[in-house]
Amino acid sequence: MPAAAPEHQTNEMPIDKKHPETTVMAAVDYRILPGTKSEVISLPEPVIPTTTDHLELQQYIDSLCVHTDTHSLTREKAMELIEVPEGLDVHEGVWCYEWMRRLCMDLNELVIALLEDGCEPTKCHLMNAGEYQFLCASHPRPRECSAIDYIHHTLTQSILLLLSPCFFDPSNPPSTHAFSSIARRLYRIFAHAWFEHHHVFWTVESETGVYKLFMAVSEKWRLVPVDLVILPKEAGEWTVEGDGEEVDEFDRGETVSGR
Numbered sequence: 214m215p216a217a218a219p220e221h222q223t224n225e226m227p228i229d230k231k232h233p234e235t236t237v238m239a240a241v242d243y244r245i246l247p248g249t250k251s252e253v254i255s256l257p258e259p260v261i262p263t264t265t266d267h268l269e270l271q272q273y274i275d276s277l278c279v280h281t282d283t284h285s286l287t288r289e290k291a292m293e294l295i296e297v298p299e300g301l302d303v304h305e306g307v308w309c310y311e312w313m314r315r316l317c318m319d320l321n322e323l324v325i326a327l328l329e330d331g332c333e334p335t336k337c338h339l340m341n342a343g344e345y346q347f348l349c350a351s352h353p354r355p356r357e358c359s360a361i362d363y364i365h366h367t368l369t370q371s372i373l374l375l376l377s378p379c380f381f382d383p384s385n386p387p388s389t390h391a392f393s394s395i396a397r398r399l400y401r402i403f404a405h406a407w408f409e410h411h412h413v414f415w416t417v418e419s420e421t422g423v424y425k426l427f428m429a430v431s432e433k434w435r436l437v438p439v440d441l442v443i444l445p446k447e448a449g450e451w452t453v454e455g456d457g458e459e460v461d462e463f464d465r466g467e468t469v470s471g472r
């Protein structure tokens with residue numbers, strides 16, 4: 214007769230506010246042991262980082278996302294979530310960078326769901342979103358790519374830019390303005406999902422809240438101007454004010470029709 218799985222093997226981790234560094238160490242040591250039932254797993258609460266080290270910031274944002282009930286995520290909650298936590302002295306550009314990095318990871322879930330929904334060159338042979346068609350700017354000259362190629366090229370280009378020294382340099386934090394062109398490209402992935410794979414958009418959104426978080430980041434740091442927001446209010450009400458400036462080489466793609 215097989216041995217019964219232990220009832221509860223998660224490590225309890227009380228937060229020591231006077232000595233937060235102790236809690237950080239406990240978070241690193243946290244393990245879910247083999248045989249633990251999912252219903253008794255309680256993940257440690259997010260612990261505000263004690264330094265602005267990239268790894269600590271990433272772990273904090275990741276744990277915030279894990280603890281967020283994405284089914285009931287609202288615009289207001291999303292805006293709250295992306296605020297710099299009280300007591301953390303971090304450069305605005307670094308904080309925006311860490312959220313952009315997280316959003317690129319979450320967008321991969323949307324890409325997988327699109328692939329499962331048949332978003333292939335034979336079905337979506339152009340990067341369309343309703344009445345709009347977008348050219349892919351990840352080439353020496355902007356060109357027509359199938360939707361899934363556009364998405365892969367744009368995500369890859371975005372991640373390469375985020376890993377480049379001009380963004381990922383702790384001694385020289387980026388301006389939040391620098392993320393505008395990346396965000397505008399990434400926004401079009403949501404647009405394609407919304408207009409061409411509507412149920413996929415909602416399935417992924419209910420699991421991850423990635424669109425609301427993306428738009429919260431966009432609104433806070435004015436990344437995607439309101440005149441480029443083409444998803445209807447049903448997807449969430451956003452009034453992003455932008456300055457409309459074209460920023461860098463990555464922003465060369467144009468809409469073929471529409472805007």
Ligand SMILES: [Zn+2]
Pocket residue numbers: 327331332333337360361405409410
């Ligand atoms: Zn598609």
Ligand SMILES: [Zn+2]
Pocket residue numbers: 349350351352357358362363366
């Ligand atoms: Zn391309």
